[in-house]
Amino acid sequence: MVVVELDQPEELLVKTRWRDGPVCPSCDSEGAEARDEPTRAEWTTWRCRGCRARFRVTTGTVLHSTKLTPSDWIAVAGMEELAPPQIAAAIGVSRVTSRKIAAVMEPAHDGSRSERLRHMMSPRHRRQPAPDPWQLDPLPATLRAEDSPLGSLSDGAKAILNALRARPFGATAAKLAELAGVSYSQTLRCLARLEQRGWAKAAKTSIHYGYELRRATVWSLSWSDGCMHALSYLRDRPTRPLEQIPDRVPRRFWRNFWSGASADTLTISQHGLHIAETLIGGHDVSARAWALSNLPTPVLRECRTLRGFETGLNAELLDLEIARRAAAA
Numbered sequence: 001m002v003v004v005e006l007d008q009p010e011e012l013l014v015k016t017r018w019r020d021g022p023v024c025p026s027c028d029s030e031g032a033e034a035r036d037e038p039t040r041a042e043w044t045t046w047r048c049r050g051c052r053a054r055f056r057v058t059t060g061t062v063l064h065s066t067k068l069t070p071s072d073w074i075a076v077a078g079m080e081e082l083a084p085p086q087i088a089a090a091i092g093v094s095r096v097t098s099r100k101i102a103a104v105m106e107p108a109h110d111g112s113r114s115e116r117l118r119h120m121m122s123p124r125h126r127r128q129p130a131p132d133p134w135q136l137d138p139l140p141a142t143l144r145a146e147d148s149p150l151g152s153l154s155d156g157a158k159a160i161l162n163a164l165r166a167r168p169f170g171a172t173a174a175k176l177a178e179l180a181g182v183s184y185s186q187t188l189r190c191l192a193r194l195e196q197r198g199w200a201k202a203a204k205t206s207i208h209y210g211y212e213l214r215r216a217t218v219w220s221l222s223w224s225d226g227c228m229h230a231l232s233y234l235r236d237r238p239t240r241p242l243e244q245i246p247d248r249v250p251r252r253f254w255r256n257f258w259s260g261a262s263a264d265t266l267t268i269s270q271h272g273l274h275i276a277e278t279l280i281g282g283h284d285v286s287a288r289a290w291a292l293s294n295l296p297t298p299v300l301r302e303c304r305t306l307r308g309f310e311t312g313l314n315a316e317l318l319d320l321e322i323a324r325r326a327a328a329a
């Protein structure tokens with residue numbers, strides 16, 4: 001039997017609802033912060049660190065938007081008999097209000113005090129929960145829904161897990177956020193949670209970023225037994241196509257430009273000729289191949305007239321590509 005301090009009735013409801021502290025009813029994030037200013041009827045307002053939603057311990061429960069105080073409800077939970085006259089006498093409310101309270105508490109009239117508290121903190125709507133879009137339907141005969149390790153995972157974390165599966169060689173958090181359609185900050189939280197479970201791992205690596213190599217954290221699946229087990233329950237959904245920037249020189253070719261020319265500001269529509277001259281005339285074979293197949297035909301024609309492109313290999317390559325496009329058109 002737990003002795004409860006009577007001056008902290010709200011604390012009792014909070015503990016009944018969330019054993020390990022507040023969980024946002026909107027996005028299931030943990031670690032909400034209490035707001036300082038006093039609120040109506042002595043209920044603490046929490047603010048979610050994830051989605052910024054504000055909520056109280058009563059949000060979404062049968063006590064949703066109650067005008068009574070936490071002490072009133074604790075008194076109701078401890079009453080001998082939950083009949084309207086007794087309720088009205090015990091907490092000093094009108095007959096109408098006492099009948100409403102009796103109706104709300106109806107399923108727990110015969111319950112113990114803690115059963116009544118649990119009823120107060122139970123969901124207001126008894127409707128069927130929305131089907132989980134990440135749940136396999138139907139499950140293979142070898143898997144049982146109640147064994148699913150995905151049950152306690154948020155939809156965001158499932159989307160990130162799915163994005164990781166689509167990138168077996170790893171991806172940065174920013175890329176995963178884009179693939180999964182989840183905000184960057186939520187992606188970081190989801191990755192931390194997946195890492196905690198031993199399903200995802202992070203590694204520092206160097207990637208080409210324009211003119212320089214940058215250190216980046218690349219995330220990938222851990223391929224542990226637990227991870228494989230979880231994936232077998234996760235529906236495979238197409239990830240979002242990454243944003244295409246067709247008017248720009250791909251980052252991996254930036255280092256072919258003089259660093260003074262800042263390739264990051266070049267667009268094919270405005271600086272096509274400069275890009276053609278640099279990439280087709282340069283020594284980087286893959287950059288040349290990219291330029292030949294991606295730059296517009298008028299740019300290639302104009303490039304062909306520049307000094308250095310009248311004869312030789314580059315002239316031949318340009319002529320071939322221009323002829324190939326003319327034949328395809």
Ligand SMILES: [Zn+2]
Pocket residue numbers: 024025026027028029048049050051052053
């Ligand atoms: Zn939230």
